[in-house]
Amino acid sequence: MSEERRSVSISGSGRLGGGEYQRVAISGSGRIDGDVTAEELRISGSGRVSGRTEVGQIAISGSGKFGGAVRVDEMRVSGSAKIEGPLDAKEFKSSGSFHAEGDVAAEYFKSSGSFRVGGDVEADIFKASGGFDIDGLLSADKVEIHLGGRCAAREIGGERIHVERQRLGSLSSALLGGLAKVLTGGGVAELRTTQIEGDEIHLESTIADVVRGSRVEIGPGCHIRSVEYAETLKVHDDAVVKERKKS
Amino acid sequence: MDEEKLISKKEVLEKMGISYGQLYRWKRKGLIPEIWFVRRSTFTGQETFFPRDKIIERIERIKAMKDEHPLDDLAELITTQVNAKLRVALAKLERLGWLDDDLLRTCCPADASDEAVSIWQAFVLGVLSRLRRAARDEEIDLVRRTLEGERGAGLLDRVSENGLNLYLLRKRVASGGISAQISLVALTEEGAVFDPEIEVVTTVDLSTVLQRIKLDLARSDEAPSGEAPDGDGNGTPTGEGDAGRESDEREVKR
Numbered sequence: 001m002s003e004e005r006r007s008v009s010i011s012g013s014g015r016l017g018g019g020e021y022q023r024v025a026i027s028g029s030g031r032i033d034g035d036v037t038a039e040e041l042r043i044s045g046s047g048r049v050s051g052r053t054e055v056g057q058i059a060i061s062g063s064g065k066f067g068g069a070v071r072v073d074e075m076r077v078s079g080s081a082k083i084e085g086p087l088d089a090k091e092f093k094s095s096g097s098f099h100a101e102g103d104v105a106a107e108y109f110k111s112s113g114s115f116r117v118g119g120d121v122e123a124d125i126f127k128a129s130g131g132f133d134i135d136g137l138l139s140a141d142k143v144e145i146h147l148g149g150r151c152a153a154r155e156i157g158g159e160r161i162h163v164e165r166q167r168l169g170s171l172s173s174a175l176l177g178g179l180a181k182v183l184t185g186g187g188v189a190e191l192r193t194t195q196i197e198g199d200e201i202h203l204e205s206t207i208a209d210v211v212r213g214s215r216v217e218i219g220p221g222c223h224i225r226s227v228e229y230a231e232t233l234k235v236h237d238d239a240v241v242k243e244r245k246k247s
Numbered sequence: 248m249d250e251e252k253l254i255s256k257k258e259v260l261e262k263m264g265i266s267y268g269q270l271y272r273w274k275r276k277g278l279i280p281e282i283w284f285v286r287r288s289t290f291t292g293q294e295t296f297f298p299r300d301k302i303i304e305r306i307e308r309i310k311a312m313k314d315e316h317p318l319d320d321l322a323e324l325i326t327t328q329v330n331a332k333l334r335v336a337l338a339k340l341e342r343l344g345w346l347d348d349d350l351l352r353t354c355c356p357a358d359a360s361d362e363a364v365s366i367w368q369a370f371v372l373g374v375l376s377r378l379r380r381a382a383r384d385e386e387i388d389l390v391r392r393t394l395e396g397e398r399g400a401g402l403l404d405r406v407s408e409n410g411l412n413l414y415l416l417r418k419r420v421a422s423g424g425i426s427a428q429i430s431l432v433a434l435t436e437e438g439a440v441f442d443p444e445i446e447v448v449t450t451v452d453l454s455t456v457l458q459r460i461k462l463d464l465a466r467s468d469e470a471p472s473g474e475a476p477d478g479d480g481n482g483t484p485t486g487e488g489d490a491g492r493e494s495d496e497r498e499v500k501r
Contacts, residue, residue: 141272197267212267226291
């Protein structure tokens, strides 16, 4: 391996062997065979890495596919990304769509598009405003969800969990609401999960089996079978809570 | 596995005075092993339970150490990862009552003149010193070879994740007027059952040994003061695992 790391750019169609690079830019269609280490990886066309990816910064505005684990400081997705191995990021932001087949860990996680995760999502801060589907546990100090579509996670746990409906200006809400319904396919903007545990919980439009927490607020549109709370519980008139228990 | 005493998550939070946020955070940071989360369906829905003694001990340790160490470092100190590069001063092992010149020579012949040994060597020393009383020389060697054989297979990680016991066993076999005693070594999770003809010479709780070392390392920057009432100092150095654990707790609580 040479001392000086190479920078490579693929702008037509090309293949590249794995290895260490300074900067890799793919603007046409490119494929990296094997593991790749680089400071920067930009995909604006379509790109695929077949092995492990260890990169400082990843930006995807086209379509990116990763066949192995991805370890990255900062990752931005505005197109689409598919990650077959686990994803470990310091900061992850997506406004497009992505699919991770394994676990996702990040210090800061933000998605305003839609995403699917086959494993757990763990973050210090988790923010989502689109739709998502998490097969495993969603765990973060701070979970902030602005329901912008169908959202689902097997379980949610953390310190502060805040789920709210998308706030729209009152005048345009009827119109945009209708539009959003068309866009989100059926118009269901809700969160479904089996269990939510946290110290401070605020929920809207959430369907859950059990909610456990210290200070719990069940807002409009919720259907919860059982709420167990330690300090306070507020339930909105437009919410259904079958069972309440103070512990 | 035998029915371990379990404690529900809610009870853990109440008893230890911690929040959901802390528990989830510690889990994320790898301070509480995934396998301790036991899910059970109860009449109130899905609930999570933990092995009672383990979780209480672990949380006490985290609470006692979290102010001095960043959470990310704590994981390395008290759980899975063992930093292979760490070295343990011989003086520390002496304080633990683990230092034995004969054992030292068998465990780490090359470094014996050094002031420090690797964490692996300290671990082997710790285990062997607990066997020294009851075991014969060839049995000690058998144990050492068993441990060494598993070293590459991540034994230390497995010990801190699952908790493993080491059993030194003897069995007498007689045939055609000749009788012989054979020694066996087994590494297994708690609660192993052996046939009635087997004599269990010693059981060593390996996670106690490892935690003892790590705890001592974690406290290495502190001045070694206020140790006077430590029962380990004047008690038998080859005490059972439980004694070690008790004094661990006591030191941590301070």
